[in-house]
Amino acid sequence: LAKTTQPISMDSYEGQEVNITCSHNNIATNDYITWYQQFPSQGPRFIIQGYKTKVTNEVASLFIPADRKSSTLSLPRVSLSDTAVYYCLVGGLIKAAGNKLTFGGGTRVLVKP
């Protein structure tokens, strides 16, 4: 599985856009990029998944450059409730049963009033 590198922490303010970049230099051709959010004492929650270019859902956007060696999770107009740890994972298609998820260090995002 491709190793990922993320900033340890980021601070932001309510209403701002938060962008978290993840490096995955040895991503394989079949690998997808998936982001999870985790609140204290809770299990991770799936945010978004992508393979290339841009993916957007109701929660976030995921930007993936052509070389796929990095990706950026964009959280628009964050609120205090977006304070959490965000994990970037790289691996096989998430819907394929049997692919295990290996978590990196994650980015601790603190949203301030």
Added chain:
Amino acid sequence: GAVVSQHPSRVICKSGTSVKIECRSLDFQATTMFWYRQFPKQSLMLMATSNEGSKATYEQGVEKDKFLINHASLTLSTLTVTSAHPEDSSFYICSAIGTVNTNYGYTFGSGTRLTVV
């Protein structure tokens, strides 16, 4: 859809006793379940992978005789921490993936906070 229920959410046990944690997929059949352990301020560490009806596959360094995993049905997997010690105190999380094409990826339980005293 794709809900995973984990029980109990918190448990305190005495050193030397065993504790069982349940992980249930409520609205889908989980062909594969995963168990993670998370220490404070740290990331999730995969402990083992279990497939329904077969023996679990443990990650390197995880004692299979200490962390017993049973995946007897497509909706239930259990993790039993045997002869628990204070160093086993941690946050245990399960996740599941099944045959339903949910588009939600892996679904995680809410976790179990184990404290061994």
